[in-house]
Amino acid sequence: RKEVEQDPGPFNVPEGATVAFNCTYSNSASQSFFWYRQDCRKEPKLLMSVYSSGNEDGRFTAQLNRASQYISLLIRDSKLSDSATYLCVVTLYGNKLVFGAGTILRVKS
Amino acid sequence: DTEVTQTPKHLVMGMTNKKSLKCEQHMGHRAMYWYKQKAKKPPELMFVYSYEKLSINESVPSRFSPECPNSSLLNLHLHALQPEDSALYLCASSQEGSYTEAFFGQGTRLTVV
Numbered sequence: 001r002k003e004v005e006q007d008p009g010p011f012n013v014p015e016g017a018t019v020a021f022n023c024t025y026s027n028s029a030s031q032s033f034f035w036y037r038q039d040c041r042k043e044p045k046l047l048m049s050v051y052s053s054g055n056e057d058g059r060f061t062a063q064l065n066r067a068s069q070y071i072s073l074l075i076r077d078s079k080l081s082d083s084a085t086y087l088c089v090v091t092l093y094g095n096k097l098v099f100g101a102g103t104i105l106r107v108k109s
Numbered sequence: 110d111t112e113v114t115q116t117p118k119h120l121v122m123g124m125t126n127k128k129s130l131k132c133e134q135h136m137g138h139r140a141m142y143w144y145k146q147k148a149k150k151p152p153e154l155m156f157v158y159s160y161e162k163l164s165i166n167e168s169v170p171s172r173f174s175p176e177c178p179n180s181s182l183l184n185l186h187l188h189a190l191q192p193e194d195s196a197l198y199l200c201a202s203s204q205e206g207s208y209t210e211a212f213f214g215q216g217t218r219l220t221v222v
Contacts, residue, residue: 031208032208032209034210041197042215043199043213043214043215043216044152044199044213045213046210046211046212049210087151087152091208094157094159094164094165095140095142095157095159095164095165095203095205095206096154096157096165097142097154097201097211098154099151099152099153100151101150101151102151
């Protein structure tokens with residue numbers, strides 16, 4: 001079983017739509033959780049950290065459920081500029097960051 | 110703008126060449142990483158340095174040799190690579206510990222011919 005699993009998509013949505021991405025992780029000892037965004041041929045960039053209490057940054061909301069080992073990202077009012085690959089990242093022991101395969105989002109006008 | 114700087118941005122090398130990739134950060138981070146990313150795949154961890162010591166080697170072939178000369182610099186020495194080693198090589202850094210995010214450089218796009 002992969003350490004971090006994501007639905008690869010692609011998710012094709014119209015502008016203004018709400019879209020949700022899910023991610024599951026296999027190691028219950030995982031310590032921290034992040035969503036990164038990667039544009040084509042660019043480096044991954046941190047979108048947001050994910051906490052059990054949930055956190056929101058503008059149109060983006062992330063949630064962690066440790067009991068279910070499940071992480072989510074909700075994007076409201078999608079913009080064309082949100083088109084990218086969204087990577088779920090989990091930290092194991094000793095700074096070991098593990099990436100999920102990524103979910104492709106395409107927002108169309 | 111990224112605060113992790115990688116050079117060169119592009120590199121073409123023959124299978125008998127020796128080359129080095131360089132990475133620099135001035136954020137005071139004590140953990141530094143090398144990742145390899147193939148097209149349409151996620152980044153794959155290669156090495157982690159913590160306080161300038163190698164802490165994780167993900168069973169990477171010896172033709173890749175990392176080096177951390179000081180807390181701001183990370184090198185990846187390349188020798189006798191194969192065409193399948195062609196990829197985007199990403200450097201990242203973070204605070205030490207498992208609760209902090211990593212910041213990535215723009216990467217070196219390597220082609221082995």
